[in-house]
Amino acid sequence: MGRYRETYDRWKRDPEGFWAEAAREIDWSRSWDTVLSEESGLSRWFAGAECNTCWNALDRHVATRGDQAALIYDSAMTGKVKSFTYRELTEKVATFAGALQRHGVGKGDCVIIYMPMVPQAVVAMLACARLGAIHSVVFGGFAAKELATRIDDARPKLIVSASCGLEPGRVIAYKPLLDHAIELSAHKPSATIIFQRAEAQAALVPGRDFDWKDEMDKARAEGRAPACVPVAATDPLYVLYTSGTTGKPKGVVRDNGGHMVALEWTMKNVYGMDPGDVFWAASDVGWVVGHSYIVYGPLFHGCTTILFEGKPVGTPDAGTFWRVIADHGVKALFTAPTAFRAIKKEDPKAELVKDYDLSTLKTLFLAGERGDPDTIQWAERALGVPVIDHWWQTETGFPMVANPVGLELLPVKYGSPSVPMPGYEIHVVDEAAHELPANTTGAIVVKLPLPPGCLPTLWRNDEGFRSSYLADYPGYYKTADAGYLDEDGYLYVMSRTDDIINVAGHRLSTGGMEEVLAGHPDVAECAVIGVADALKGQVPIGFLVINRGVDRPASEIEKEAVALIREKIGPVASFRTAIVVPRLPKTRSGKILRGTMRKIADGEAWTSPATIDDPMILNEIGDALGGVGYGKKE
Ligand code: COA
Ligand code: AMP
Secondary structure, three states: OOHHHHHHHHHHHOHHHHHHHHHHHOOOOEOOOEEEEEEOOEEEEEEOOEEOHHHHHHHHHHHHHOOOEEEEEEEOOOOOEEEEEHHHHHHHHHHHHHHHHHOOOOOOOEEEEEOOOOHHHHHHHHHHHHHOOEEEEOOOOOOHHHHHHHHHHHOOOEEEEEOEEEEOOEEEEHHHHHHHHHHHOOOOOOEEEEEOEOOEOOOOOOOOEEEHHHHHHHHHHOOOOOOOOOEEOOOEEEEEEEOOOOOOOEEEEEEOHHHHHHHHHHHHHOOOOOOOOEEEEOOOOOOHHHHHHHHHHHHHOOOEEEEEEOOOOOOOOOOHHHHHHHHHOOOEEEEOHHHHHHHHHHOOOOHHHHHOOOOOOOEEEEOOOOOOHHHHHHHHHHHOOOEEEOEOOOOOOOOOEEOOOOOOOOOOOOOOOEEEOOOOOEEEEOOOOOEOOOOOOEEEEEEOOOOOOOOOOEOOOHHHHHHHHHOOOOOEEEEEEEEEEOOOOOEEEEEEOOOEEEEOOEEEEHHHHHHHHHOOOOEEEEEEEEEEEOOOEEEEEEEEEEOOOOOOOHHHHHHHHHHHHHHHOOHHHOOOEEEEOOOOOEEOOOOEOHHHHHHHHOOOOOOOOOOEOOOHHHHHHHHHHHHOOOOOOO
């Protein structure tokens, strides 16, 4: 462990010195007073400094790499490919910033972006950054109610959206979802700007909805192309909502200064990228991977980033990823293991790889869910490049644990995302925050302070930040993941400790789904668990206990429950199975035994907890699961 060990130790000896040195790669309009300080008990990085994220992502590169592609949009859905140079993207972003400004958006205002994977989504994000406005991108697979919850929490001045998104075989009209969300929300944005796609035209509400193209034309005609507005390093760049333990998502805040420093550091040292290289994160701008590694990281570093609209399979086939790599000379691909499981299922022998020249590809990075050894080894064989599992969260914004190929490629241990990155001192502890010995599973925690780039707090909710992340293990950040460290310091992440599940790399709350199901008029109580799924990693299953006196067929209520989750949370929940059961297994104190139910569903060995109210209920659950094809595995 030469360069990795040397770098990690250097950070550990002098964290502030380490990050101050990393900060030299960023342009600042005013330097910081302190590298690390505290404000009401919360860490602040680079207080006193002023900077602009858009400047660092775009403008500063125009002089040196103005003609280089900054963004390549490749849509497997429409067959369209369009490249934007740094100069062109800067112009578009400045113009759209002018359009936002015409609607009164300025420093500190919030803008929600509800967009499919089109370049306008990236333009809107960077235009907000240019003005010092705070963007909040909402993933397109969420339904109106989820969007409404975010509108009420973020209170945006304006919403940017599109007429539609494209899913295989169907056009998803976004505008009716947006209209419905605005109807549901208590907060009303003063305007929306809608990008009309050729596949569907949205009806615009006069006086409230404005057409993207018209707004760009007006800004151009008025010569509006505002310069980058300096903001405090500690000012928020964005709020990204992520699933918590309830139906109310958490607004993860990202600041401007620390975020740039941390992401820029990772591009070279973790991902091994040089300016001019092509980086492809096959994710969605609605997730943190999209924020950090479709948009910000690659652009800070002067790379070319790929914005891919499509799926790993079926658009048109399991060779799409290889086509994109070959067409654009991708050096590193980052996606979720589930995408590779999907490809492997369609093309188990990786025959389609042979049709493409993948010689530019140097590394495949996987994250978002546990990287199962089978998938990793299959990808290694198929591509002949190192396959790097790495572990992080929406909250941290960049990898906590990785194999830092830019420093050195450490030996790969299957099932482990490898070793802690600078910024993260990882511990595995018991419930009393006592360190556990190597190879013993416990809660994974990070010693405070968190590094730059990590969430400084939750949006307008410092108390929620403290209680969710800092209260349980004093002096540590709670990751809510469980696992162990081996004798070489490699981490193994095994499961969540809360009711978050990971479905096709998408983070979802079973608690949130239970809240929706409980709203069904015939449901007395319910439980949702995540069960193992060969393709998506996990999928949710709901158990429903029906109110006494309801005599409708169970199958009817089950169907309504499935439809209700799709309507209230969205298709992304992949909620397809609801089962009516006579009762739920509980402890004598009334706690539902979700963990035991999951083990039964996954066909794992289970024992009846001593505190159970009535052990027979677990057999009933087993029978119910058997009826829908679960619980039979070894
Ligand atoms: N807008 C509207 N609907 C969406 C959507 C969007 N942006 N994204 C997904 N959906 C819909 C899908 O069409 C699907 O609908 P269906 O129930 O009618 O079939 C549903 O939400 C579930 O989506 P998903 O779980 O993604 O399943 P899928 O079958 O469409 O695709 C994979 C499965 C594995 C191919 C896909 O999830 C994938 O590529 N994932 C890995 C990459 C990734 O995005 N990772 C995120 C973090 S790195
Ligand atoms: P998200 O916030 O959507 O990025 O989801 C973060 C969660 O996904 C983590 O807390 C883990 O539970 C899981 N996760 C992400 N990456 C990995 C990984 N490489 N191995 C295991 N679990 C992971």
